[in-house]
Amino acid sequence: MLHIYANSNKTGMFSEGDGSNPDVATGNGTTGFTADRAIYIGNDSTVKRYENVVITAVNDDANVDIKFAPDVAGSPGTFSDSLNVGNIAASGQSGDVVKIWRRVIVAPGQDSQNRTNIDYKITAVEYAI
Structure with missing residues (x-):
């Protein structure tokens, strides 16, 4: 299963609901601002890989x-x-975490x-390995 983390070692998982x-x-907020942050999409499953992984924001x-x-x-x-981040390998394999950047833009x-x-x-095509 794919999750979003604060770190490349799959720690600091963002809450899901x-x-x-x-x-x-x-x-x-008065002047407006932009805030960038590196975030990581990681696969926790050792028996599944994901292809065509796309992330978007809702609301x-x-x-x-x-x-x-x-x-x-x-x-x-x-x-x-x-953003189409491509493929994410099964947990424990090279490529099981992908670093991306998130930007928040707040209007003045x-x-x-x-x-x-x-x-x-996050949408993706899931494959058993």
């Missing part, structure tokens, strides 16, 4: 926009609304807020 460990971006809008970019030698590549003039309705959606 319960809000216990959310992905957080903090900044000044972002004109006030808070989420973009994704591939990792290019430790820096973000071009950001877009959805926003009140203080905690947005908890923006979720990440």
Whole structure:
């Protein structure tokens, strides 16, 4: 099963619906801000691999926009609304974690807020190995 993590060693898994460990971006909503962060999509299954893995954000809008970019030698590549990260190998194999970048863009003039309705959606084709 694919999950999103804060670290390449598959620790700091972001919460999946319960809000216990959310992905957080903090900044000044009055002036607006952009916050980039490296995140990792990892496979926890030793018996499944995933191909054509795509990540998108659900419920972002004109006030808070989420973009994704591939990792290019430790820096973000071009950001877009959805990102095809390719294939992710079974857990324990080379390629079982893929580093990508997440960008949060908050438009100026926003009140203080905690947005908890923006979720990440990962789609993929699953194969048994």
